[in-house]
Amino acid sequence: MTLSELTPEQQRVFSFIVKHRDDTGFPPTVREIAQGLGYRSPNNVRQHLRLIEQKGYIRILAGKARGIEITAGFSMEAADDHSCEVPLIGNVAAGKPITAIENIDGYVTLDKSIFRGEGLFALRIKGDSMTGMGILDGDIVVIRKKQSAENGEVVVVIIDGDATLKRFIKKDGKVFLHAENPAYPDIVLSSASSIQVAGKLVGVIRKY
Amino acid sequence: MTLSELTPEQQRVFSFIVKHRDDTGFPPTVREIAQGLGYRSPNNVRQHLRLIEQKGYIRILAGKARGIEITAGFSMEAADDHSCEVPLIGNVAAGKPITAIENIDGYVTLDKSIFRGEGLFALRIKGDSMTGMGILDGDIVVIRKKQSAENGEVVVVIIDGDATLKRFIKKDGKVFLHAENPAYPDIVLSSASSIQVAGKLVGVIRKY
DNA sequence: TTGCATACTGTTCAAATGTACAGTATATTT
DNA sequence: AAATATACTGTACATTTGAACAGTATGCAA
Numbered sequence: 001m002t003l004s005e006l007t008p009e010q011q012r013v014f015s016f017i018v019k020h021r022d023d024t025g026f027p028p029t030v031r032e033i034a035q036g037l038g039y040r041s042p043n044n045v046r047q048h049l050r051l052i053e054q055k056g057y058i059r060i061l062a063g064k065a066r067g068i069e070i071t072a073g074f075s076m077e078a079a080d081d082h083s084c085e086v087p088l089i090g091n092v093a094a095g096k097p098i099t100a101i102e103n104i105d106g107y108v109t110l111d112k113s114i115f116r117g118e119g120l121f122a123l124r125i126k127g128d129s130m131t132g133m134g135i136l137d138g139d140i141v142v143i144r145k146k147q148s149a150e151n152g153e154v155v156v157v158i159i160d161g162d163a164t165l166k167r168f169i170k171k172d173g174k175v176f177l178h179a180e181n182p183a184y185p186d187i188v189l190s191s192a193s194s195i196q197v198a199g200k201l202v203g204v205i206r207k208y
Numbered sequence: 209m210t211l212s213e214l215t216p217e218q219q220r221v222f223s224f225i226v227k228h229r230d231d232t233g234f235p236p237t238v239r240e241i242a243q244g245l246g247y248r249s250p251n252n253v254r255q256h257l258r259l260i261e262q263k264g265y266i267r268i269l270a271g272k273a274r275g276i277e278i279t280a281g282f283s284m285e286a287a288d289d290h291s292c293e294v295p296l297i298g299n300v301a302a303g304k305p306i307t308a309i310e311n312i313d314g315y316v317t318l319d320k321s322i323f324r325g326e327g328l329f330a331l332r333i334k335g336d337s338m339t340g341m342g343i344l345d346g347d348i349v350v351i352r353k354k355q356s357a358e359n360g361e362v363v364v365v366i367i368d369g370d371a372t373l374k375r376f377i378k379k380d381g382k383v384f385l386h387a388e389n390p391a392y393p394d395i396v397l398s399s400a401s402s403i404q405v406a407g408k409l410v411g412v413i414r415k416y
Numbered sequence: 417t418t419g420c421a422t423a424c425t426g427t428t429c430a431a432a433t434g435t436a437c438a439g440t441a442t443a444t445t446t
Numbered sequence: 447a448a449a450t451a452t453a454c455t456g457t458a459c460a461t462t463t464g465a466a467c468a469g470t471a472t473g474c475a476a
Binding site: 007009010039040043044047048051061064065188 | 451452453455456457458460462463
């Protein structure tokens with residue numbers, strides 16, 4: 001999509017709005033646009049806004065301060081963005097959902113075409129309990145949020161405030177949390193409800 | 209940076225601001241926050257905003273409508289770019305440098321803060337010759353370009369038009385290309401110069 | 417107890433802001 | 447020449463909104 005249908009002056013106005021939004025985090029007011037572009041009347045801006053809205057580039061939210069919505073995805077950065085950022089979870093505060101702000105240690109950028117979908121987050125692996133499936137100490141694992149677990153899935157469970165990766169196995173009516181390393185014993189659960197599943201393993205990132 | 213210093217209520221307010229900004233493109237007004245969170249007084253919000261500002265999460269722009277700037281990098285649309293794209297190498301055409309355009313199958317987005325530096329490219333692993341070090345069939349490995357190899361390094365070598373990953377070992381004046389899987393025999397080289405080293409292993413990305 | 421920080425309600429006022437009314441000017445089209 | 451779309455100025459007014467004042471309540475530490 002190009003901006004070709006806008007007149008030069010309308011483009012100036014539109015660009016100013018986009019730039020202001022990228023700089024400050026919110027759209028400009030009518031008067032800020034006027035001042036920024038050297039107009040002496042706020043009404044001039046209004047007129048332009050109306051025309052730009054007619055052409056479909058923005059939506060004017062009547063009565064709202066700074067009520068300009070940019071309808072097309074015209075932020076300067078990320079014209080075509082192949083990346084997405086997911087939170088990297090550190091220690092898990094008791095009682096909080098795993099992706100609560102308290103737990104976020106930073107953000108990891110992923111390749112969108114590799115890791116699709118919603119509800120992703122990342123976790124740094126401590127220990128060698130999953131070396132059997134190629135997940136090593138220090139690896140970052142990518143998790144998709146999920147409250148339940150299917151038989152055989154590798155899931156993140158919250159144990160004593162730590163998010164740990166285990167294979168979820170149902171057998172003979174019992175539930176096991178299995179570490180993919182013979183040196184670690186399985187954790188046997190009386191019932192599936194006694195643990196909190198936070199998500200399902202979808203990827204690994206390792207740096208040497 | 210962690211967000212642990214915010215009280216639960218302050219987090220509700222902060223999250224609401226971020227969400228509103230991501231939904232509409234601009235921050236909410238004090239009254240919109242009050243309504244959204246069920247407060248009856250705008251002043252309650254103001255009080256929270258002041259405390260959140262003190263803790264450094266936002267900046268309040270005095271007198272400006274919707275004048276809330278989110279100082280930390282908590283916008284969904286990343287203000288600054290944490291990603292970099294590296295070529296994904298497919299089959300290697302004989303005689304061409306490994307990252308020649310002919311060989312490029314696509315691009316992979318990496319996290320800049322994890323994979324720093326120049327000369328990176330990616331390779332899809334075929335086979336299970338490196339399972340011993342947690343690299344599985346189908347994994348994408350991240351490689352840094354490099355013509356030489358040190359003893360013990362894992363490097364990409366071009367063998368018969370295929371880029372393959374091997375550990376480079378010098379012992380007793382001989383050079384071995386070692387697969388980290390007992391099922392594969394070492395390749396013994398008469399001299400180091402008889403093979404072409406393309407780069408050194410720096411990372412792994414896996415999708416389940 | 418006495419603070420003290422947090423978490424609120426309710427009201428008021430002034431500044432910021434959207435919006436309408438009334439014009440002017442300059443091209444381009446009919 | 448008349449009509450039309452664009453590009454403006456200038457002013458006024460009603461809302462929206464930030465910001466201040468005056469309180470209440472609660473849990474927690476000194």
